[in-house]
Amino acid sequence: MNNALRILLGKDLVVLDGDGTLYIGSRPLPGAREFIRFLDEHGKRYVIMTNNSSFSKEHHIKRLRRILGRFFSYDEVFISTEAAIEYLYDTGVRRVYALGTPEFIHDLVSSGIHHDPERPEIVVIAFDKTLTYGKLVRAVRHIMAGTPYIVVNPDILCPTDRGYIPDTGSIWALIRTATGKDPMxxxxxxxxxxxNYMLRKLSVRPSDAVIIGDRLYTDIAMANENGVTSILVLTGETKIEDLVNSRYRPTFVVNTLIDLLK
Ligand SMILES: [Mg+2]
Known part of the structure; x- marks a missing residue:
């Protein structure tokens, strides 16, 4: 058994990234199904943690079942939308204008946040695959008039079956250029x-978790900054040469999830 796997088996919780780690678009990545099966066979507790805010939680669960052939419960899937909702509640915000898909807005509204394009307290920038110029104009006008904004996930690109597509980080870049303002x-x-939102829900300490992901500036950065052991897979955005100049340091690096099982 390799070192990374031995350390992983000693942890209470395995946190798996989605896009670029377990699947790309609707296709599972090499070893993804085998890895999930291995964790189940060893009674390992694991969750999927994804920044993809374009799908509702319900849709994520349906996709995971289709792609990975396993049913995930609501407590086994965490999306960045939930962290945004938690943040809005913590800051007492109830009225927002969101650049988001109808599924994203559905998740916001069903958690008690009002979608108010006219008089928002905060503008919310999410992975809006239904973005229009009119929506951008509205968001920019609110922000220039002094309404603060938050960004649901910073990802610049999202891998799909047909190549990369612009993600929230790219929409954020446009908003920042237009307004000259940074998000709250x-x-x-x-x-x-x-x-912290996720670990609190699951009653797990950061030192008892391991994060597996394909991105240095999201998955590995979060692990590094919170004292969490991390495994970088090279099936997504990161190439081995990117590690040389990176300020983020994964604990282990593997080419694919298959290599982790060797
Ligand atoms: Mg990823």
């Missing part, structure tokens, strides 16, 4: 807010 918070990975 970025709530998805690498934010400690998201990690």
């Amino acid at each position: 918070a970025v709530t998805g990975k690498p934010s400690s807010l998201f990690l």
Whole structure:
């Protein structure tokens, strides 16, 4: 058994990233199904933690079942949207204007946040695959008039079946360029807010978890900043040469999840 796997088996919780780690688009990555089966066979507790705020939680669960062939419960899947909702509640905000998909807005509204395009207390920037110029104009006008904004996840690109597509981070770049203003918070990975929200729900300490992900500036950054052991997989955005100049240091690096089982 390799060192990374031995350390992993000694932890209480395995936190798995989605896009680029377990799947790309609707296809499981090599070793993803085998790895999940291995964790189940060893009675290992694990969750999926994803920054992809374009799908509702319900949709994520359906996709995971289709892609990985296993049913995940509500407590086994965490999306950046939940961290954003937690943040809004903590700051007492109830009225927002969101750049988000109808599924994202559904999750906001069903948790008691009002979607108010006219008089928001905060503008929320999410992974809006239904973005229009009119929505951008509205968001920019609110922010320039003094309404603060938050960013649900900082990812610049999202891998899909047909290549990379612009993610929330790219929309954020446009908003920042237009307004010259920075957000009040970025709530998805690498934010400690998201990690703490999840670990609190699961009653797990950071030192008892291990994070597996494909991104240095989200998955590994969050692990580093919170004292969590991490495993970088090279099936997504990061190439081995990116490690040389990176300020983020994964505890272990493997090419694919298959290598972790060797
Ligand atoms: Mg990823």
